[in-house]
Amino acid sequence: MFKNRRVFAYILSEIVPSFLLGVFIFICVLLMFQALRLTEFLLIHGIKWTTMVRIMGYMSISFLPLLLPMSLLFAVLLTYNRFSQDSEIIAFKSSGVNPWSIAMPAIAFSLFVTLVSSQTSFYLAPWGNRQFEVLINRLGNTKAAASIKEGTFSEGFFDLVVYSNKVNSQTGVLNDLFIYDEKNPNAPLTIVAAEGQIIPDTTHPGHSVLLRLFNGQIHRKGESHTVINFNTYDVLLNDPIRLEEKKKSPSSLNLEELLTLRKSNEDITPEMRKDYDIEYHKRSALSAACFVFGILGLAFGIVTNRRSGKSSGFILSVGFIILYWVVYLSFESLVRSNQIPTGIGLWLPNILFTLFGLYHLKKVWD
Structure with a gap:
């Protein structure tokens, strides 16, 4: 890395803008899935546009643990796929740049994003999710009539x-x-x-x-x-003197709160303890998935026989994202049904995809 600083800086300068572009694209995609809900807030609840911006901001923050691994995979695949398509990988090798120096920018950036993702998963995203819960609860109380539907029995209305x-x-x-x-x-x-x-x-x-x-x-x-x-x-319907803050959901708990509740023996049912364990390992596994996706992007980005580096990189990233979530959700269902231990079940997808990526990377370099 130090002998080829220009190569390192050049590759990194290609990865970072693609990563930021990926974050923006995936935020837009996830917000599109919430379009009906956001439209309901705007038309039925009649909220101000500034409140709508806050809602979208809190939702985007809560999505970050999911967005960062996907964006990293998108960036690494797109960058190295383009290098391969333009024969820049071959040019690097011909100039005496060893494979490790070519791969190091992706590995270093993946480690950096993994660190950022861990902080986001345990602190920033829970804060955003909590702010979203509180805001929606207040909107529901302020525009309480919007939760009552004509001609139907509305249960749970206070x-x-x-x-x-x-x-x-x-x-x-x-x-x-x-x-x-x-x-x-x-x-x-x-x-x-x-x-x-x-x-x-x-x-x-x-x-x-x-x-x-x-x-x-x-x-x-x-x-x-x-x-x-x-x-x-x-x-x-809601006495401010007796009003108690709504209890935090597991996804709104930060790291210290999760660790405390996992070890607590007071008022914790086995089901609740299971939820806290799943939430802790889920966030840890998603943070580590950034490094896993970086390895996958590197392994499948370095090819020389593709017609379009950009299109194939995007298609591959979407395919790996779908495949990863299918595998992950399958193991999570096994964990929730107590068929396999929580830690093993939620970390197995990362282990399997890491081994798969390293195996393919070795074949590419050989």
Whole structure:
């Protein structure tokens, strides 16, 4: 590497722009799969464009652990495939550049991306995912009427079952309401009302939602059946005094939180501990996949009999990405069904693809 610094810098200058291009392309592709969800936020919830940008930003950050290995494979394959197509690999060898010096830029950059990916997987991506969860939760409370569908029973609406014949998601007005509340299983409530309106707290958006009902009845079933008629009745859906922060999902936990929960013996069921173990090894394996994909890109990029280096490099990268995820998800399903240990199952795809890449790389150099 030090004897051929110009070669190293030249190859690296080709890999880095392709890598950044790959990150941009794969972010756009993944956001396209979320287009329907984003459209719902924009049209039904009526959120501002600045909030939409924040949502897309948090989603992109949470996608990074998946994007970095794919982008690295795309960059290395595209770069070395073009070198092979333009006979630059042959020119390097003819000039006395040994194979190790040719491969070193890809290996060094793969190690660097692996380090960045590990920090991203355990800190940046969980932060982005958590910010996304909190923002969506607040939007759901602020635009609560948008989660109620006309003519259907909406379950999970602040732990209530709600039915409304007509819903205006912009004004929050509901007509012909039926509400079933079983928060107290010994005395469940059934509320019917001619009209209702969802009134969010504009001073603290997302922290308090008031449902004001007009002209209805409250039926309480306990030891005796009680009926209460009302002209106006307020239901506080989210009390800011009692509001507790929503518990973090496994994908929103950073490294220290994951390690603590994996070792904790308090209020952790075997299923939850299994989820934490899978999340820890999954992030570690995805970070290491950057180096694995770098080896694969190097092994299959150095060829001399392709018509189009760019097109074949892109096709190969997509093919390897699909194949890797098929293998990975297959092993993950075996892990979740307790057929193989967590650590072994989630790391086996990396081991298999590394051996495959090294074997093919040896054949190319020979």
